[in-house]
Amino acid sequence: MNHNSLQLDTHGRLRHFLTIEGLPRSLLLDILNRAESFSGVGERAVKKVPLLRGKTIANLFFEPSTRTRTTFELAAKRLSADVLSLNIASSSTKKGESLLDTLRTLEAMHCDMFIVRHADSGAAHYIASRVAPGVSVINGGDGRHAHPTQAMLDLYTIRKHKGDFSRLCVAIVGDILHSRVARSEIHALSIIGVREIRVIGPRTLVPRDIQTLGVHVFHDLASGIRDADVIIMLRLQSERMRSALIPGESEYFNLYGLTEEKLALANADAIVMHPGPINRGVEIDSTVADGNHSVILQQVSHGIAVRMAIMAMTMSAPGDYPAEAADEVNN
Amino acid sequence: MKTLPAGEIDKLLLEMANQLRQAAPGKPVMVGIQTGGVWIAERLHRLLELKTPLGRLNIAFYRDDFSRIGLHPRVTPSSLPFAVEDQHIILVDDVLHTGRTVRAALNEIFDYGRPASVTLAVLIERSGRELPVCAEVIGKRMSLKPGEHVKLSGPEPLALEIKTAE
Numbered sequence: 001m002n003h004n005s006l007q008l009d010t011h012g013r014l015r016h017f018l019t020i021e022g023l024p025r026s027l028l029l030d031i032l033n034r035a036e037s038f039s040g041v042g043e044r045a046v047k048k049v050p051l052l053r054g055k056t057i058a059n060l061f062f063e064p065s066t067r068t069r070t071t072f073e074l075a076a077k078r079l080s081a082d083v084l085s086l087n088i089a090s091s092s093t094k095k096g097e098s099l100l101d102t103l104r105t106l107e108a109m110h111c112d113m114f115i116v117r118h119a120d121s122g123a124a125h126y127i128a129s130r131v132a133p134g135v136s137v138i139n140g141g142d143g144r145h146a147h148p149t150q151a152m153l154d155l156y157t158i159r160k161h162k163g164d165f166s167r168l169c170v171a172i173v174g175d176i177l178h179s180r181v182a183r184s185e186i187h188a189l190s191i192i193g194v195r196e197i198r199v200i201g202p203r204t205l206v207p208r209d210i211q212t213l214g215v216h217v218f219h220d221l222a223s224g225i226r227d228a229d230v231i232i233m234l235r236l237q238s239e240r241m242r243s244a245l246i247p248g249e250s251e252y253f254n255l256y257g258l259t260e261e262k263l264a265l266a267n268a269d270a271i272v273m274h275p276g277p278i279n280r281g282v283e284i285d286s287t288v289a290d291g292n293h294s295v296i297l298q299q300v301s302h303g304i305a306v307r308m309a310i311m312a313m314t315m316s317a318p319g320d321y322p323a324e325a326a327d328e329v330n331n
Numbered sequence: 332m333k334t335l336p337a338g339e340i341d342k343l344l345l346e347m348a349n350q351l352r353q354a355a356p357g358k359p360v361m362v363g364i365q366t367g368g369v370w371i372a373e374r375l376h377r378l379l380e381l382k383t384p385l386g387r388l389n390i391a392f393y394r395d396d397f398s399r400i401g402l403h404p405r406v407t408p409s410s411l412p413f414a415v416e417d418q419h420i421i422l423v424d425d426v427l428h429t430g431r432t433v434r435a436a437l438n439e440i441f442d443y444g445r446p447a448s449v450t451l452a453v454l455i456e457r458s459g460r461e462l463p464v465c466a467e468v469i470g471k472r473m474s475l476k477p478g479e480h481v482k483l484s485g486p487e488p489l490a491l492e493i494k495t496a497e
Contacts, residue, residue, distance in 0.1 A: 030404065037391075037406035045415075046442035049392035051402070316401035 006128055014313045016128040016137045019146040020187040028155065028192055034309035035156050035302070041078050042304060051312050052081035055112040059085040060102075060127075061140070062118040067276055067300060068140050068150075072115045075307035084111070099123070100130065107132055113315060114138070121145035121180075136314035138307075144180055150275050151184035153306040155192060157299050158230055161271050165189075169196040171218075171225050171266075173256060174234030174283055175205045177245075181275045182234060186213050200224035201256065204245040221256050228266045233258055233274045236283050249282050259285045263293060271295045335471075335491035340454070343470035344371070347452060348378035350468045351421060355450045359419040362386035364436050365407060367425030367483040371454050374489075375423060386411040388422075393435035415444030425483040427453040430464030455481050455491070 004023070007016040014027065041049055057076045061069050069085060076083045088102060106114070113136045116124040121143030128137035141147040155165075162168055170189055176182045176199045189197050190213065197215040199206060206217055218224030225231055236252060246252050258272065272284075272293045280286045289296060351359075360383045363372025369387050376385045387410050391403040422436060433451060440446060452468035457475050473481065478496045483489065 033405045034402065037389075037403075037408055040408035040410070041392075044442060045444055048442065050438070051392050051397055312402050316397070 006125065013316070014310070016124075016139075017148055017310050017314055018124050018128055018137065018139045020148045020151050020184050020191065021146070023191065025191050025193065028152070028188065031152055031306065031309050031313065032156050032159060034313060035152075035306040038078075038305040038308040038312075039302075041308070042301065048078055048080050050080045052076070052079040052315055055079075055081040055315060056110060057081045057083050057113040057115065057311070058106050058109075058111045059083065059115045059140075060088055060106075060117070061086065062088045062116070062123070063141070065117055065141070067303075068117065071300065071303040072138075072140060072149075072307055075304050075311060078304065079308055079312060081113075081311075099126070103127060103130065107135065111135065113311065115140045117141045119143055138310060138314065141180055144178055144183070146184045147180040147275075148184050148188075149303070149307055149310060150181050151188040152310065153299060153303040154185060154232065154273060154275075155188050156302045156306050157273060157295055158271070160298075160302070161295060162229060165192050165194050168194045168229045169198065169227060170194050170230040170232065171198040171200055171228040172215075172232045172234065173200045173221065173224070173258065175236055176201050176210065176234070177205045177207050178237065179234050185232060186210075186215055190214050198224050198228065202246060202252075221258075221262055222265055225258075225262060225266045225270075229270055231258065231263070231266060231270055231272050233272065233278075233284050235275065235277065236279055253282055257281070257283055257285060258288050260287055260291070263288055263291075273299055276300070333493040337488035337490055340470075340489045340491060343454060344374050344378065347454070347468050347470050348375055351375065351379060351450075351452060354452075354467050355419055355421050355448075357419060358382075359421050359450070360386065360413050361421045361423060362388050362411065362436075362440065364422070364424045364432060365389040365409075367485070368423050370483065370485040370489060371425050371452075372423035373486065375421075375452065384412045386413065388436050388439055390432060390435040390439055393439045395431055395435065409439065411440075411443050415440060415446050417445070417447045420446045420449045421452055422449050423452050425453065426455045426457060426481045427451070427464070427466050427469075428457050428459050428481075430460050430462035433464045434462055454483070457481055 007018050009015050041047055059069055059072055073083050073085055115138045116127055117140035123142045124137055124139035139146055139148055172182050172185060186197060198218055199215050200218040200221055203219055270293055272288060274296045278284055278289055361372050361376050361381055363369035365387060372385055389406050389409045391406040451466040453466045454470040455473055456466050456469045457473045480494045482492045482494055
């Protein structure tokens with residue numbers, strides 16, 4: 001599928017943000033730079049800029065989420081947009097309303113943007129291909145497919161701490177198979193061009209064909225994180241336990257849980273990341289989650305700036321930003 | 332294309348500093364508007380020997396034409412390294428033209444707090460106002476046609492050009 005025919009306009013500008021796959025490196029850098037511009041807004045007396053004043057943004061969460069939803073909500077509010085947060089998991093779809101009917105109803109309320117989280121892969125694409133012209137869709141996580149804003153905020157966090165991407169070895173640890181975060185992360189890291197991407201996990205939780213994405217596979221945590229600069233821990237979802245893909249929480253922790261001793265094998269200045277919510281004592285030890293290598297809480301703050309940038313970009317006018325306006329302004 | 336050389340600009344800056352001592356006595360703080368306004372503000376800040384660090388305002392997020400021209404590609408975040416509340420502020424820009432930049436700058440300043448006063452100082456005050464904005468301290472007045480633009484280059488040396496749009 002050619003994703004970009006949907007998410008980019010004819011001039012290569014962002015219309016929707018659905019997946020990292022296939023996006024040009026320059027666009028990813030653009031997002032990071034713009035996020036940088038928004039980073040100070042949260043520290044001011046009035047935590048708002050008037051960019052999206054008068055726009056209405058609907059958070060459509062067909063699947064429960066706290067941090068993604070609240071950071072999207074906060075990002076929209078800091079851009080001065082009006083935000084609706086709909087927990088559709090518990091509302092009209094239960095009454096039998098189809099996805100398209102829900103969409104049409106919200107369009108009739110003149111929403112300008114939909115943030116979509118859905119348990120089915122491809123839900124955000126489906127909605128983006130059917131919205132009215134001028135309405136933007138941002139993927140807040142779809143099934144096992146993608147979670148592109150999470151990948152962007154992780155890139156942002158990595159750049160903040162490590163600068164030059166090309167020198168870095170990044171290890172992604174845990175349930176790679178079911179993780180939309182891992183998938184988006186791998187695309188983002190390979191487009192941006194890190195030195196090495198490693199995935200580490202039990203055989204049952206690493207897809208067989210993952211090497212085709214250009215990653216190195218390890219099934220042993222100790223050898224996988226040796227000399228890594230960045231360690232991204234994934235959340236172990238309890239539903240995987242039920243399906244007997246792993247033997248049990250304590251067994252998993254013994255093999256793949258990140259402890260101080262294992263972290264010591266990575267580079268001395270390695271950073272530890274996690275998309276949250278963390279399971280202490282399952283994939284990560286508390287002393288590591290709260291230790292000085294951990295940047296987990298910074299990821300949350302960065303998520304707001306990155307989402308502000310992506311929202312502002314997709315809502316941006318179709319006209320070209322005049323090169324001269326950058327410094328000349330309108331005096 | 333007409334130009335104003337650096338030496339001429341230095342003279343204007345000295346005059347502006349003198350005017351500012353009258354117009355904004357006491358302990359004012361200074362804020363320059365990115366990019367040209369900051370260059371002018373850096374000079375004035377030095378001439379007036381102000382103790383508080385210079386504030387830098389980037390009004391890109393406060394422009395009134397986002398819906399027409401979109402988002403600036405890379406905005407250096409604003410920094411006001413002092414409390415705005417109850418301060419006497421000298422707001423500095425290179426050129427006062429339509430007045431829209433100053434409108435945006437005032438809105439942004441008020442998002443940081445409520446200043447006691449704001450005094451506007453500009454190197455060039457040109458014709459073409461679209462909003463009721465006026466400067467108190469002016470380096471030079473110019474009457475230009477609508478297609479003509481004043482372009483400041485800098486920071487070292489500062490030079491001013493008047494360009495005509497094709």
